[in-house]
Amino acid sequence: MLDIESLSKSFDKGKSFALKNVSFHLKEGDVCALVGESGSGKTTLVRLIAGLETPDAGVIRLNGEVVSSLNNFVPPEKRKVGLVFQDYALFPHMTLFKNVLYGISKEKNKNQRAQEVLNLVGLGGMKDRYPHQLSGGQQQRVALARALAPNPALLILDEPFSNLDAMLRMQLRNEIFEIVKATGVTAIFVTHDTQDALAVADEILILQRGELIQKDEAANLYTKPNSIYVASLFGNTIQLSHELQSAFKCPLNPECSHAIRNENFAINNEECEHVTHAQVIKRTFLGHDTQLLLKLDSGQKISVLTKDRNVADLIKIGFNSKDVLEFNS
Ligand SMILES: Nc1ncnc2c1ncn2[C@@H]1O[C@H](COP(=O)(O)OP(=O)(O)OP(=O)(O)O)[C@@H](O)[C@H]1O
Numbered sequence: 001m002l003d004i005e006s007l008s009k010s011f012d013k014g015k016s017f018a019l020k021n022v023s024f025h026l027k028e029g030d031v032c033a034l035v036g037e038s039g040s041g042k043t044t045l046v047r048l049i050a051g052l053e054t055p056d057a058g059v060i061r062l063n064g065e066v067v068s069s070l071n072n073f074v075p076p077e078k079r080k081v082g083l084v085f086q087d088y089a090l091f092p093h094m095t096l097f098k099n100v101l102y103g104i105s106k107e108k109n110k111n112q113r114a115q116e117v118l119n120l121v122g123l124g125g126m127k128d129r130y131p132h133q134l135s136g137g138q139q140q141r142v143a144l145a146r147a148l149a150p151n152p153a154l155l156i157l158d159e160p161f162s163n164l165d166a167m168l169r170m171q172l173r174n175e176i177f178e179i180v181k182a183t184g185v186t187a188i189f190v191t192h193d194t195q196d197a198l199a200v201a202d203e204i205l206i207l208q209r210g211e212l213i214q215k216d217e218a219a220n221l222y223t224k225p226n227s228i229y230v231a232s233l234f235g236n237t238i239q240l241s242h243e244l245q246s247a248f249k250c251p252l253n254p255e256c257s258h259a260i261r262n263e264n265f266a267i268n269n270e271e272c273e274h275v276t277h278a279q280v281i282k283r284t285f286l287g288h289d290t291q292l293l294l295k296l297d298s299g300q301k302i303s304v305l306t307k308d309r310n311v312a313d314l315i316k317i318g319f320n321s322k323d324v325l326e327f328n329s
Pocket residue numbers: 011017018036037038039040041042043044045192
């Protein structure tokens with residue numbers, strides 16, 4: 001459905017690359033999330049796919065047709081790519097109905113289609129309202145309806161939840177995910193929030209400094225991250241330096257680097273394979289968890305999370321070999 005081949009983009013004539021040699025494939029109906037820290041190239045990649053930028057190298061194919069390459073460029077309005085941005089981008093002086101109608105004004109059944117997509121996002125009864133009469137979450141659903149109205153081949157949602165508070169965000173991401181899945185449209189969610197990514201995507205693509213460093217199913221990214229960077233995106237992770245390996249009497253392959261997830265440390269569990277004594281030097285209550293800053297017998301400090309609020313000052317802390325993550329770099 002979407003094929004990206006060796007795509008590169010520089011904004012400074014090749015001195016640095018916003019996107020470097022990125023290749024991947026999405027099948028019809030795939031819902032993927034594009035994750036990476038600020039400046040990693042997420043927006044550049046989706047703008048290239050939508051035709052809002054031209055690449056310096058590489059090819060983009062949509063349903064088999066080359067839409068961007070050094071020799072071909074299909075303009076954005078001919079690509080059948082629907083866009084939803086974080087700031088909704090609705091026309092303030094138009095009703096919801098007219099906002100949705102705008103992108104399909106040349107279609108035969110435009111009124112019926114506009115009503116249909118507004119119904120789909122649960123706002124059919126509010127079609128005569130203006131954007132300022134809606135909440136942020138409702139405005140984002142109108143933006144989604146408008147993007148879906150022309151039946152796009154690909155839907156791109158760029159940080160669609162970032163203007164919303166935490167409760168609304170969770171509710172809206174579930175609603176939007178269900179709408180996207182119900183329509184069967186192939187979709188890319190851009191987000192820097194890994195919780196959003198895990199909640200909405202079948203597959204997650206991780207960008208770092210313009211390079212695609214891992215593409216995998218959400219569960220695999222969590223259990224088999226290919227770098228410490230990816231591991232730490234999906235939860236608190238402690239790097240097992242050589243000093244920590246000696247503290248826990250757990251010598252590991254010196255050619256590789258290693259880490260362990262916070263939740264895989266166990267407190268006062270005699271059955272752990274690698275254990276050391278530690279002193280709790282600070283407790284931070286985080287609601288669901290308590291964060292403990294520990295000073296190990298060997299002198300190093302590590303911080304772990306526990307659900308137990310009554311941990312003594314002197315504890316044993318340990319982990320099992322099976323939970324150690326190993327990376328080739
Ligand atoms: N129009 C532009 N002109 C110059 N540099 C740009 C332009 N657009 C992006 N860049 C640069 O390209 C790199 C990637 O930016 P991009 O916006 O794609 O990252 P991002 O992952 O979407 O970041 P954020 O999460 O902050 O939006 C950054 O170094 C950015 O400064």
